[in-house]
Amino acid sequence: MDVTVTKAEAVSPALGLCSNSKPQIECSQCRVRALSLCAALEPDELHELDKLSQTLSFSARQTLFEQDQPADSVYNLTAGAVRLYKLLPDGRRQVVGFALPGDFLGLAMSERNMFCADALTPTTACRFSREAYSDFLDAKPHLLRRLHSMASHELSLAQDQMVILGRRTAEERVAAFLIGLRNRWMRVNGNHVHVLLPMTRQDIGDFLGLTVETVSRIMTRLAREKCIVIVPDGVRLLDVARLERLAEV
Amino acid sequence: MDVTVTKAEAVSPALGLCSNSKPQIECSQCRVRALSLCAALEPDELHELDKLSQTLSFSARQTLFEQDQPADSVYNLTAGAVRLYKLLPDGRRQVVGFALPGDFLGLAMSERNMFCADALTPTTACRFSREAYSDFLDAKPHLLRRLHSMASHELSLAQDQMVILGRRTAEERVAAFLIGLRNRWMRVNGNHVHVLLPMTRQDIGDFLGLTVETVSRIMTRLAREKCIVIVPDGVRLLDVARLERLAEV
DNA sequence: CCCGCCGTTTGACGCAAGTCAATGTGCTTA
DNA sequence: TAAGCACATTGACTTGCGTCAAACGGCGGG
Numbered sequence: 001m002d003v004t005v006t007k008a009e010a011v012s013p014a015l016g017l018c019s020n021s022k023p024q025i026e027c028s029q030c031r032v033r034a035l036s037l038c039a040a041l042e043p044d045e046l047h048e049l050d051k052l053s054q055t056l057s058f059s060a061r062q063t064l065f066e067q068d069q070p071a072d073s074v075y076n077l078t079a080g081a082v083r084l085y086k087l088l089p090d091g092r093r094q095v096v097g098f099a100l101p102g103d104f105l106g107l108a109m110s111e112r113n114m115f116c117a118d119a120l121t122p123t124t125a126c127r128f129s130r131e132a133y134s135d136f137l138d139a140k141p142h143l144l145r146r147l148h149s150m151a152s153h154e155l156s157l158a159q160d161q162m163v164i165l166g167r168r169t170a171e172e173r174v175a176a177f178l179i180g181l182r183n184r185w186m187r188v189n190g191n192h193v194h195v196l197l198p199m200t201r202q203d204i205g206d207f208l209g210l211t212v213e214t215v216s217r218i219m220t221r222l223a224r225e226k227c228i229v230i231v232p233d234g235v236r237l238l239d240v241a242r243l244e245r246l247a248e249v
Numbered sequence: 250m251d252v253t254v255t256k257a258e259a260v261s262p263a264l265g266l267c268s269n270s271k272p273q274i275e276c277s278q279c280r281v282r283a284l285s286l287c288a289a290l291e292p293d294e295l296h297e298l299d300k301l302s303q304t305l306s307f308s309a310r311q312t313l314f315e316q317d318q319p320a321d322s323v324y325n326l327t328a329g330a331v332r333l334y335k336l337l338p339d340g341r342r343q344v345v346g347f348a349l350p351g352d353f354l355g356l357a358m359s360e361r362n363m364f365c366a367d368a369l370t371p372t373t374a375c376r377f378s379r380e381a382y383s384d385f386l387d388a389k390p391h392l393l394r395r396l397h398s399m400a401s402h403e404l405s406l407a408q409d410q411m412v413i414l415g416r417r418t419a420e421e422r423v424a425a426f427l428i429g430l431r432n433r434w435m436r437v438n439g440n441h442v443h444v445l446l447p448m449t450r451q452d453i454g455d456f457l458g459l460t461v462e463t464v465s466r467i468m469t470r471l472a473r474e475k476c477i478v479i480v481p482d483g484v485r486l487l488d489v490a491r492l493e494r495l496a497e498v
Numbered sequence: 499c500c501c502g503c504c505g506t507t508t509g510a511c512g513c514a515a516g517t518c519a520a521t522g523t524g525c526t527t528a
Numbered sequence: 529t530a531a532g533c534a535c536a537t538t539g540a541c542t543t544g545c546g547t548c549a550a551a552c553g554g555c556g557g558g
Contacts, residue, residue: 086412089497094412108401114408141390148397151404152357158407159363163335163343165414166458170545200505209415211546216507232554248338419515449535460516465537481524 329372
């Protein structure tokens, strides 16, 4: 699997930290598949890490972990999609990212979860106890390096998102979102134009700092202008060049 | 010096990465002072790190490094203040953070700078070659741990900033900015109510996703409502409780 | 098969913040 | 001391996006 980091991707993937969950099924022959850290590991280390892991499944809407709860686990997503968000006391919500297969939850290795995470679709993830994972890291400095580089990449994406939220118009935000999500799906399923949208318009709005109505209006307009086609559970990109122009850094 | 991380601070401090500069003065008896990483180091390690360092001074407006340039240095700020920002092709600007004394520039240890950095006031910084610093890290895994934990903290602040930019009103943004900056100055000079503002209203606007005029109007309104007093190069906080209520997570 | 629910779309209208423009104010330089 | 400049403030007006409300469409359960 290619995990090389390419330029110009956004839609913040997997970040922060994680934990306490309510799994549905537990698979005994769990594998450390699609693990973004593999690149830094020798086969025997991979085997060792594999023994620490546990495969979990979550149904759509199920919570992986909640903000401010103690983070006793870290996860690696193997299938499905997860939304990561923060809540304000009055109910306003800010989605800080979406996690796709291959993404890592718990990069920060901190004591408490910094946001909520719940499954958008049926999801499977590889779970590690944070303690065991931390011990493993202590023994493998090169793995820590890799973890740090992934966290830095997240930081960079978060800063790009700050530009989007602070200085871009509604249309530019939606375009940047679609292009960013396309680039991330490409690394999962290789498809270049069919962008799956497992999240609702509300989720997209809460990610982009817009309302549902605005997201819907912008998308219909882009469709009317032959820039995209709206299809069941996703979007087909027609005029990628135009979208990239709208989204350009 | 107390470098313990306290809850509820924002106004993203020092992050990302750094490099190629045009120093004015070079001080030979440079010290690794105010270095956020000290906590993780033994005296002999500190001495070793000290020998790798070099003290630089920058005048106000001077550039520390520019976006997309190769990052061959990392810095630790010892005095002054620095603004960190990204530019859009059409000139729109997003300030991603302000660095204060004690802050580290180059947490990401990446190949290229992810933003521009320039001095707001006369500034001194402790410089390390990225290569030498990286080698030092390889030899001291516990230092890498600390670096990673600092980067994670940055990530968390960036996510808080996403909430501010995506879901808060102009007044809430300004309140959150003032409270966040107060908490950061407190760790530098211990002052609880006198908040220095080395940046212009334009910089604050570009950080909060607002225009100069809006920042100015909100601040005069807060002053009229006896919430703050505007003083030369800063602000005195009168009603901290009210500001914290406006800024609450 | 129909009903109710949830997410989406569309329209009419309002407002928070942006834009444009003028004035104020303190610094620096001549 | 005055001129020039950069930053800050204030007012009048505009607008992009939010709000409110209604209708649409697909899906799952009775």
